[in-house]
Amino acid sequence: MSSIEINQLTKSFDGKKVLDNVSLQIYHGEFVVVLGPSGCGKTTLLRTIAGFEPIDEGNIKIGGNTVSTPERHLPPEQRQLAIVFQNYALWPHMSVEENVAYSLKVNGVNAFERAQRTACALEQVGLSEFGNRRPADLSGGQRQRVALARCLVAQPSVVLLDEPLANLDVHLRAAMEEEFAQFHRHTAATLLYITHDQHEAMAIADRVVVMNAGKIMQFATPQTLYLEPANEMVARFIDDGRIIEVENIRPRGHGMADVMLFGTEYRLRASPEQQAAGRGKVCVHASSLRVARNDEQGFGARIKRIIYRGGYSQLDVEPDGNASQPLALHLANVSGLAVGDSLWLTLNDGWVIPD
Incomplete structure (x- = not known):
């Protein structure tokens, strides 16, 4: 199971609360988007789940296992999750194929299985013919697909995505929304996706977390957020209500x-x-x-x-x-x-x- 459970999470920087008593229950296999204006705490939330930031209060569980408390902090490499960054984070000196296969190589997967899984992942994102190219030779959308293939090949149970479409133009963003939906179907993983773009969030999510000033304003389906906002902030934020x-x-x-x-x-x-x-x-x-x-x-x-x-x-x-x-x-x-x-x-x- 790959559920994510967050209980009364608080995180401060220099005495200022960035996350304020945040509690969320994300179910196994669910596609959840965290949405909110700049500075609302959504990226900090992702970083605490990933293990990049310790927490001040509360706890975080992944798949039922406690990974963060004020006293216990499991490092990122032990949390059995994958991350897709805004800047793709590809090795520029490696080919597309080498980038995708790198995590398998580090984990000691034999060459034959590594090649099979890499080829399968590249085929699923439509990059089978680009395996020998370098990241510099690819478009922004193709680089993002390489980042997705790198997740697919690792067969993760939890994937965190930090504004993965922010650097793409509007036409590529629309095309990549379907790529992420297909990625979710292929992996059946639990996806937590950070964005400030409400149209992006409403198009792809099973449920959406709306944040403001470090607090959860509402956690609901896109339809509920649009039709039944819980408060004035959500009402104004969603579709210019x-x-x-x-x-x-x-x-x-x-x-x-x-x-x-x-x-x-x-x-x-x-x-x-x-x-x-x-x-x-x-x-x-x-x-x-x-x-x-x-x-x-x-x-x-x-x-x-x-x-x-x-x-x-x-x-x-x-x-x-x-x-x-x-x-x-x-x-x-x-x-x-x-x-x-x-x-x-x-x-x-x-x-x-x-x-």
């Missing part, structure tokens, strides 16, 4: 509640534990808004900016009388619309943020 203040929250059961928003009553999604409240906040996304018919309930807004996005345009709007709560919506056709025009809008959806 917008926060609107509402009044007179009245739970209606079955995960719904009535609210007054910009003077209009709406029935929106809410936690089953949602309590009645005089004031609160809801999260809406661009897909939650649409242009209303004249006979529909809604609210007025003025267009502040129109941004062409290819297949649609994003309209940044300012609700009438609520300039401090800007919103956005997507429209396929904006012909006839201009900055300064007024629109009549309504909500398709929204989520009452739990207290």
